[in-house]
Amino acid sequence: MALGGVIDGVPAGFSVDFDQIQYELDRRKPGQSAIVTQRKEGDKVEFLSGIFEGKTTGTSIGFIIRNEQQRSQDYDRLKEVFRPSHADFTYSEKFGIRDPRGGGRTSARETVCRVVAGALAKQVLEQKGIEIDAFVDQVGSLRWSGEWNPSLREIRENNPVRVPNEEMALKMEEEIRAVRKDGDTIGGCVRCIVTGLPSGLGEPVFDKLHAELGKAMLSINAVKAFSIGSGFDGVSLRGSAHNDIFNADKTTKTNNSGGIQGGISNGMPVDFRVAFKPVATVMIDQETIDVDGNIVEFKGEGRHDPCVVPRAVPIVEAMAALVILDYYMIHESRRNF
Amino acid sequence: MALGGVIDGVPAGFSVDFDQIQYELDRRKPGQSAIVTQRKEGDKVEFLSGIFEGKTTGTSIGFIIRNEQQRSQDYDRLKEVFRPSHADFTYSEKFGIRDPRGGGRTSARETVCRVVAGALAKQVLEQKGIEIDAFVDQVGSLRWSGEWNPSLREIRENNPVRVPNEEMALKMEEEIRAVRKDGDTIGGCVRCIVTGLPSGLGEPVFDKLHAELGKAMLSINAVKAFSIGSGFDGVSLRGSAHNDIFNADKTTKTNNSGGIQGGISNGMPVDFRVAFKPVATVMIDQETIDVDGNIVEFKGEGRHDPCVVPRAVPIVEAMAALVILDYYMIHESRRNF
């Protein structure tokens, strides 16, 4: 069993920084800290095509990531039961067959592939001066509402929650430890800021930039909501207060728009939030049904995350990078006419 | 100037109910009530192909909607100014050219096409027992948190706000009147419920059902956020409380999942919310810039909506219908193997 994929459309001649790809994989991997799952996964990526002597060739980049520590036996008892709020039931309904082993399509482990592709996209975007930073801004009811700036990167990476504030990091870590102690899980939010993006990216009508960003984020396991700029909070404002007033240099005094107007980037930072539900697997007895519809008790075992958001930060960045690079290239396709 | 489009992929031999299409257009049109814009738009659709003797032929359905009351002169003064929080600036940046006339791609009037296509999709889905109901559940800070059921349809359609509760309708109407009196605007939310949907719709990984629904909603003008099921509120719950416990009949006792698990429908109602920012055009002087970067005052004139959500209800339903029918057909493509 392995994960992998094909990355198409990467410009040719780009020098790949393999260490940076591994760095992003390490940010996602289990076992990084005391507050995430202690499952060990190697997450070593093997590139099979599309890179020659360290440079992209312009053709498809194939890669695989072997699952070195797969323990199929862990999953035997999952064969007969539909865990509550898992995809067990829906995959069974859809396909009539289900692969209960880890690393499959319903496992969040598939996000490792997104991180590989996204790490590559981030490198390409950095050359254009575009930087993507995500961070945790909420765990349970604890929310950090400060403003992001790049000098906070070090704080973010030096606490296990990946919140860019030391005091809040301690509180959130404490909350996660308490939840874990109870065998339970808790949700959280990731906020993402894209800076250096030129104006003009995004397509009219159905393919607005924030619509595609929203789809990309909602496709990540456990995500239940997406907001851009003022989001749900903006609905209670009046237009006169919500409008982003221009400065003479075409920047705006506020950024309720989240860097996008009418689906097209306006040159301000793109700013969005993503909500992750609490992980469904809890170490507490819960009622559920087996595949025959009998009511049974089920309790999670092993090495699950009490809170997924610290490990979701590189995944959000990866998906953002993929969308932004796509739209950058679409924009390039028409720029020289 | 006209709006229109091409609807592909509609099954053949379907008897089109043209009155129902007009009914949906009338729900979207301006001038329906005292609390929406008094602009008059005919919104009569002309079908050009794909329908023969009242039935779909299976080939592309082309249609146009003429803008009978276009007043280009209204837009002359918009040529030289970038209105705050409008797409004026981003379209100008992207394309280097801008069509200031109404009915164009930056005008919310383009949603009339979505309503035509969606009305057709709704009809097809109804034959399969799938019903889509949207309604307003928030205006400004006023929120109705009741539970939807089809018997509320009449109440919803009989108040100008399209909230399914008479008491809340009066409060919200009052709020909108107050906002309009100030020449200002206010945001709101639309909630949408899809019932009768079979389990198994949605595609793994990137094309999860709620991801595509999210993209569709975020592509509607003025939308800033999308949530499915528990959404942003779910992040503060613990997993043990958030999990939807199965009944023996495979329904669930709660619906925090919003009818979708792992991107695939589970047979429970699909339940999502969409946030609309306050309309940017306010009848109040605001500072902005002209195309040369000079700071100028700008004040909206004419016939704009103080609150867009009552008219957004049929648009949300239309986009939901288009996504659901697409996924229904994708599922059908593999069902008989």
Added chain:
Amino acid sequence: MALGGVIDGVPAGFSVDFDQIQYELDRRKPGQSAIVTQRKEGDKVEFLSGIFEGKTTGTSIGFIIRNEQQRSQDYDRLKEVFRPSHADFTYSEKFGIRDPRGGGRTSARETVCRVVAGALAKQVLEQKGIEIDAFVDQVGSLRWSGEWNPSLREIRENNPVRVPNEEMALKMEEEIRAVRKDGDTIGGCVRCIVTGLPSGLGEPVFDKLHAELGKAMLSINAVKAFSIGSGFDGVSLRGSAHNDIFNADKTTKTNNSGGIQGGISNGMPVDFRVAFKPVATVMIDQETIDVDGNIVEFKGEGRHDPCVVPRAVPIVEAMAALVILDYYMIHESRRNF
């Protein structure tokens, strides 16, 4: 009843030459000369969006072409019969319903839309120095095997067959007249040459440039074959004779490749041929079946083309322009990294 469509992706700010679009429509229209159908069609295009003050705005270009002389009664007798080698039967089988009126999806009249979009694409390509010339090189068994050069354009446009040779034009015209006199039809070939194309256009593996050109040509009504460069004739050559030997300036001494190697343009003229079968509607009694499977006699009536290839020349050019511009823009999307 009308034809029309939506053209997406056209670069913004391009000054549209409407006369040139009409010129291409006139090259395709019926009734141009004594050897094509005498059916009269206005073919006036109305642009509905995407063009403002004569320039493209970058957003979707919608257009319609009204069918001014539709005579539905002509088609009444076609309702009950499946004409041999027409799409009557297959549309009926596929959709269970069939629109027998002209201008529908099975009528070659839909190619008028291809000509509109292609005329626009040709204009954009001309700005980049890329020129597309098609001409008739075969009618029945008569084949002109000369080499194309732009000075032949005048000859091509000044004979009704659109073959770039006056002597052959007379022979072919005579052949078509003889065929028409018998109430019969005859096939033919169109050859197309694209010059000024830079090297590097085309995508690896499935989306090779000539593969997409082939698909585009095979999608035109009545087309049965496509060849690039040496085509079917090349198979009987040995590799040593077939290989195109390079000159020092990277051009090649021969062009058996047809300007494409490995699916990517090599800077030489792209050179392909398209085979059109004889039109199925003949003014001769033929046996066929009605919708109930009874064997009946059928004889065409009215105003059909004895040979379609003279009018196919602008259609082939249009489809080539659309493919080439798409690939040009795809190439642009990655060029500045």
Added chain:
Amino acid sequence: MALGGVIDGVPAGFSVDFDQIQYELDRRKPGQSAIVTQRKEGDKVEFLSGIFEGKTTGTSIGFIIRNEQQRSQDYDRLKEVFRPSHADFTYSEKFGIRDPRGGGRTSARETVCRVVAGALAKQVLEQKGIEIDAFVDQVGSLRWSGEWNPSLREIRENNPVRVPNEEMALKMEEEIRAVRKDGDTIGGCVRCIVTGLPSGLGEPVFDKLHAELGKAMLSINAVKAFSIGSGFDGVSLRGSAHNDIFNADKTTKTNNSGGIQGGISNGMPVDFRVAFKPVATVMIDQETIDVDGNIVEFKGEGRHDPCVVPRAVPIVEAMAALVILDYYMIHESRRNF
């Protein structure tokens, strides 16, 4: 270095016949007979996902094929030269970088992936009674014009040329041996017949069934032409002779249409031909240029095919199977409304 890919959209619950996949790979592999290249390639496929306990799960099927005998040193001398009529030059022009090793995107070895996916598609189609048979019908100027029937399969597989006629097989083999003795290469044609296909497959206008088949075939390395039914030969026929007259049971007396009318299958066998140019690598000194534009001599070395068509038979079948299954599923998506 490895080849591989991802197969999406395969219906779930399908029992995979791995031996049949290996059988198809063996039909494509080098070294099968004295008249093809003696290069040894293992061509063992490893499935990484999407198959569980021998059955498809409905999710993406990832696979890789390791190149066990890669000898990169073979390719060192290719780095500095542009071989005539190879993709060396165009890849270099397009991407500015080129991977000279075998197994890359310009090598015909990539077709191994097409065979894996196609073998799977063939199995699915066989369950629906659809069978796909390709065979060689031309080598150089030698053409077999007999009619195909399934009883010829054994003859086809028992001669190294894969022509379904023993006498012609000997002549063609003799021709290929003569060509090889001269260090040269020769082209040929593959004909393909699809039987058991229901009527109604294919989409109007741009996505006609034969258009997509044509694109699929033209995307195969070395293919220069595609024809359906009467193809180029049909152009010299009159319509009255070319028309396929219906029998009372809706079959037709002739099949000049090649089983497709108006882009939609009519229930008769789909019948098309594909032209392969002679392989460009000849064991004969030819003039060419190096990467600096200097004229140099180049002579192929090692283990190349004198005639590629015998090994192209399973590739043509594979690509046909992929297209047919796609269109079958598209048709299914609308069938139950």
